[in-house]
Amino acid sequence: MTIVVVEEDRDRAIAIVDALHASGSYDVHVIGNHSSLARRIAALAPDVVLIDIDNPTRDMLEELTLASGPLERPVAMFVSGAAGGLAREAVEAGLSAYVVDGLKPERLKPVLDAAIARFQIVRQMRSELAETRRALEERKVIDRAKGLLMKARGLQEEEAYALLRKAAMDQGRRVAEVAEALVTASGLLS
């Protein structure tokens, strides 16, 4: 996992990096308040960005989240004492992981856990969605292939499917692949 820490103060940055390494094996990069911050972060494509909420360069991260979609790159933010009430609200709004007390190293672990958990939920949702889409696509292709077989060879639906499955087993391929080959071939022949 790649983590970018946006922190100008060298001592604070070192403390954070130490705390991160103590809590797990991460690829950690530290960037100061730089005018090309957004591009540097984009180039590293981190899984989590850590930044103090009072850091003025936050507006540059705003542009990053716009470019990548708000959920794709979790930004963990640290809220200093005065703005403490923001933390719960912000997390509930699904914006990012907020934690009270500024960038204190001992607070890093829970923030990271929250940010990572969020990130994984989003990733899981996305892969589930992609999987469902793929399954739907395959179902459609198999149905079309069955229809072609039923028409061409006067088969019942179950017989058509059994034929497809047999061809797949004989060739060591998936039913969907055989179906797709049949649909493509039929398209070329017609």
Add this chain to the structure above:
Amino acid sequence: MKTVTLPVAYVPLVDAAPLIVACEMGFAHEEGIELDLVAAPSWSSVRDMLAFGRVDAAHLLSPVPVAMALGLGGVARPLAAVSVLSVNGNVIGVGPALEARLRGIGYTFDFADAAGAAAALARVADRPLVFGVPFPFSMHVELLHYWLEASNLSRVGFEVRTVPPPLMAQALAAGDVDAFCVGEPWGSVAVEKCSGALLLPGKAIWAFAPEKVLAVRTDWAETEPHLLGKLMRAVWRAGRWLNAPERRTSVAEILSKKAYLDLPSEVIDRALTGHFTVSGQGEQRQVEGFIEFHDGVANFPWRSQAKWIAHRLATRYGLDPATARAKAGEVFRSDIYRREMSATHVDFPGASEKLEGSIRQATAVASQKGQLSLLPDAFFDGRIFDPDKV
């Protein structure tokens, strides 16, 4: 009477003056409220503080609540723009490299002619120019796109990138940006640091652009109309007070305090008087109405202004413009403005929308009490935006 304290977030800029003056000159106190002004380090921070209830009101870039209503950006809490705090007040400037090239072709930095400035940039640009702006949703971005997309520069190309104004000098020096559009005092600060020359005031592109709004959460406006009214009237009186030319030196002094902008009052004074130093060579330019806090019904939140912003955003972000305009019309609350400001004997326009860009010189329009004078609101290219017929 018990005094209620309202936390209000702002970014330390010249156009935060109505809030600062309302606090410093006792206008809030007269209404029986105290303002707890919270200086924010970034616009995302102002937005979050308001959206998540750390503050009840905020000094906000006018496109931010509109963008939120369109579902753009990370946060989706409904916000209401209950009044316009200031009209105009941005400057466009170029870094030293671009300044030298512009001087090389005899450009005179007239600080007035938008079409001429775009043509000059197009002549000297040998690659796409990068403009730094404070925030992705801002009048700065809208003005730059409006100004450049029909110009010759768009053939060479241009890019708009977010850079916090305090880092703009560094970004120019590092070559991350070639030019910038920022709110004052940051343009004048750039000139003082010899990291650029000013090309145009924002009003050269749109003569009456709503720059910052007084924003509150829509549900708060519904549950606390009484407090909202007090806040709106205090801020409106502050805007009227500080708009008088003879008071602008005092205003610059107040803003220059350590608690607010923490900069020499001489630098702040330039935006307030419209008397600019546009380059390190000390060239002076005068701009009438560089920033407007009161005249021409400046504080009235015209729904057509919100629709213009929404139309521009929708076109760039690939949303349906008609739906976007309809949603935006609900964000600029001319209805709340009329309701809460009626206690001040202030006069209102009869309409809540106007043809943006159609006023070429100060014009009297029908108002509830007779006639009101509106200030010119033309776009540099003479186009007119009809919010209902686009």
